[in-house]
Amino acid sequence: MTLTETPQRPEPSPRPLRVLAAMSGGVDSAVAAARAAEAGHDVTGVHLALSANPQSFRTGARGCCTIEDSRDARRAADVIGIPFYVWDLAERFREDVVEDFVAEYEAGRTPNPCLRCNEKIKFAALLDKALALGFDAVVTGHYAKVIVKEDGTRELHRASDMAKDQSYVLGVLDDRQLAHAMFPLGDTLTTKEEIRAEAEQRGLAVAKKPDSHDICFIADGDTQGFLAARLGKAEGEIVDESGAVVGTHEGAYGYTIGQRKGLRIGTPAPDGKPRYVLDISPVDNTVTVGPAAALDVTGLTAIKPRWCGAAPTGPGTYTAQLRAHGGETEVTADLVDGALHVSFTEPVRGVAPGQAIVLYDGTRVVGSATIATTERVTAGV
Amino acid sequence: MAYLDHAATTPMLPEAIAAMTAQIAVTGNASSLHAAGRRARRTVEEARETLAESLGARPSEVVFTSGGTEADNLAVKGLYWARRDAEPARRRVLASPVEHHAVLDAVHWLGEHEGATVEYLPVDAHGRVHPGALREAIERNPDDVALATVMWANNEIGTIQPVRELADVAAEFGVPLHADAVQAYGQIPVDFAASGLAAATVSGHKIGGPYGIGALLLAREHSPVPVLHGGGQERHVRSGTLDVPAIAAFAVAGEYAAEHRARFAAEIGALRDDLVTAVRSAVPEAILGGDPAPGGRLPANAHFTFPGCEGDSLLLLLDAQGIECSTGSACTAGVAQPSHVLLATGTDPDLARGTLRFSLGHTSTKADVDAVAAAIGPAVDRARTAGLS
Numbered sequence: 001m002t003l004t005e006t007p008q009r010p011e012p013s014p015r016p017l018r019v020l021a022a023m024s025g026g027v028d029s030a031v032a033a034a035r036a037a038e039a040g041h042d043v044t045g046v047h048l049a050l051s052a053n054p055q056s057f058r059t060g061a062r063g064c065c066t067i068e069d070s071r072d073a074r075r076a077a078d079v080i081g082i083p084f085y086v087w088d089l090a091e092r093f094r095e096d097v098v099e100d101f102v103a104e105y106e107a108g109r110t111p112n113p114c115l116r117c118n119e120k121i122k123f124a125a126l127l128d129k130a131l132a133l134g135f136d137a138v139v140t141g142h143y144a145k146v147i148v149k150e151d152g153t154r155e156l157h158r159a160s161d162m163a164k165d166q167s168y169v170l171g172v173l174d175d176r177q178l179a180h181a182m183f184p185l186g187d188t189l190t191t192k193e194e195i196r197a198e199a200e201q202r203g204l205a206v207a208k209k210p211d212s213h214d215i216c217f218i219a220d221g222d223t224q225g226f227l228a229a230r231l232g233k234a235e236g237e238i239v240d241e242s243g244a245v246v247g248t249h250e251g252a253y254g255y256t257i258g259q260r261k262g263l264r265i266g267t268p269a270p271d272g273k274p275r276y277v278l279d280i281s282p283v284d285n286t287v288t289v290g291p292a293a294a295l296d297v298t299g300l301t302a303i304k305p306r307w308c309g310a311a312p313t314g315p316g317t318y319t320a321q322l323r324a325h326g327g328e329t330e331v332t333a334d335l336v337d338g339a340l341h342v343s344f345t346e347p348v349r350g351v352a353p354g355q356a357i358v359l360y361d362g363t364r365v366v367g368s369a370t371i372a373t374t375e376r377v378t379a380g381v
Numbered sequence: 382m383a384y385l386d387h388a389a390t391t392p393m394l395p396e397a398i399a400a401m402t403a404q405i406a407v408t409g410n411a412s413s414l415h416a417a418g419r420r421a422r423r424t425v426e427e428a429r430e431t432l433a434e435s436l437g438a439r440p441s442e443v444v445f446t447s448g449g450t451e452a453d454n455l456a457v458k459g460l461y462w463a464r465r466d467a468e469p470a471r472r473r474v475l476a477s478p479v480e481h482h483a484v485l486d487a488v489h490w491l492g493e494h495e496g497a498t499v500e501y502l503p504v505d506a507h508g509r510v511h512p513g514a515l516r517e518a519i520e521r522n523p524d525d526v527a528l529a530t531v532m533w534a535n536n537e538i539g540t541i542q543p544v545r546e547l548a549d550v551a552a553e554f555g556v557p558l559h560a561d562a563v564q565a566y567g568q569i570p571v572d573f574a575a576s577g578l579a580a581a582t583v584s585g586h587k588i589g590g591p592y593g594i595g596a597l598l599l600a601r602e603h604s605p606v607p608v609l610h611g612g613g614q615e616r617h618v619r620s621g622t623l624d625v626p627a628i629a630a631f632a633v634a635g636e637y638a639a640e641h642r643a644r645f646a647a648e649i650g651a652l653r654d655d656l657v658t659a660v661r662s663a664v665p666e667a668i669l670g671g672d673p674a675p676g677g678r679l680p681a682n683a684h685f686t687f688p689g690c691e692g693d694s695l696l697l698l699l700d701a702q703g704i705e706c707s708t709g710s711a712c713t714a715g716v717a718q719p720s721h722v723l724l725a726t727g728t729d730p731d732l733a734r735g736t737l738r739f740s741l742g743h744t745s746t747k748a749d750v751d752a753v754a755a756a757i758g759p760a761v762d763r764a765r766t767a768g769l770s
Binding site for chain 1: 693694696697698700701763764766767768
């Protein structure tokens, strides 16, 4: 796309809306806000202060680890020419995202905090406040598409560019949340370089800012260290499938199913092949390891389903995504007593409880649920 | 557009703009001996005399600085260092807890890095320091007090302090008292000689002068240790080449402020009273901050607390309607916290989050008040729905 073309709107509006653009200080959310403003919407920028680091001494203000990002977001808002505020959602974020993250790891599961943040913060705490203040929608820089049907219902679809698609972390949004969401980047069939070029063209200084990939509340990227500081050391055994002790660990919470690196097992496997984390048992603080083949999963049960539109009434065939940036896999799914029972057409490897399964019908997000248990090809684990 | 944030900064007076632009193209360092230097020095010294006159000070008592923050830092740190150096036991600093951050953070820094013991003086529900409280604090050990600092009038809630009485108490014990008079200047009489203060801070851009210029009024017997070292300008207390255009314009604004103060206070006070009445009739549960007595607060200040609302939400809603005001508390990182001033007056922290400060100035009109009267009721309803997230 060249900049002389008008970017397609994922959500053509009959009237200008009052929208609140969540601006992280990164390039995507800045361009999203700029596009919304250019489309004629009345845009107000807001940066969410999510981290409550105590600062040296300010009685009337307090620091946060995102001062730099907050500055960048403010600068972008000034260039776009929209009002800008910083909202302190640190307390809600701590309760709903950070504590959940720690508790999930402690329980032997692998959480996705970005997804939780969308569900509980951006499209809950932030959206509710925005609506109460008279805004019509929240704008974010997510790569996903909202399609408004002729009957007025909305569908969430994968972004035009599958490589950048973020519908997985938005799969938790329900109809109401979707009705007030605007993703101006969703129709962009452009590379990240082109988004940066657009930012440059618009005079946004964040054009050259590096992407952030890490978990935002673990600034140094050391998830293990973060968890260790929160949960303390808890030495335990690493066992193989037969139950034989092959090593020790300093806390079962530090492992993820499918993990290969960092196991520090002294004795090699009998077959000489690499071993992977098969199971994490917080009850007896034990990590079980085994061969890659033992990771193959034929089905799973997922809880707390959320649907974009009506819940399915019987078994159906879908494609599913099991982790952020994961590929698609074909499944049959059925809703039984509020839990989602999923069987895979072909076995898939390394499915971690705590992650979300998002079901798609083509590009359309059907719904999502949290993976609770998996069924392995190899029995005994 | 209704600009009601004059306490943050007020538009420059046309006369001050004229004075500044007239000087800005003229070359001359006021410290130089040649003709250009002499001309610049003459401009600076005439400005100094004008300002001194408008503030009841002697010209030699006017020390130009880059603004209020620098003057506050120079007074607090400089006087502390000088007193401590003369008598090592003098390490106690007495400060009101409702000071501007330029004083509060400077005082705190002395405690953290320079061995000072910082004591915050008690204030009443209006944020006022009573002379008896100062006396009590000094009397606990008159020999270890380095200085005291109490602002002339509060920037958030507008409460005026009994400066003369406080200075009398301090003088009894030979303790230098500094007052930040940034908000008081131009609104209430500021007479340095009559105040009995050791030092007072004033700023240019709050009275219709330019940004980046201020002064510390400094009684002649005090020689604070400099914060900025260099060429020895300004009694060797504040080095740095003098900003002739800004100083000239500052003096014009100062002269104007002194000449028009009484009329300004009466007119702006009446407009402020209308605004208070309008807000109270639209939102009966709104709580007026500061001293409700007209003589006890700045005439241009109206401060409210709106129970159940977040000040930031109100700000956003009013801004969307072209009404520009402030929550009253500074927020450098952008995250609004309950105001330290309100907390010091004993306000509940949740309540202290729902504040708005309207500050009027020389360009304020009845239309500004009408705009607030029309917008405040619906804005408060909406902000209350959004709640204290």
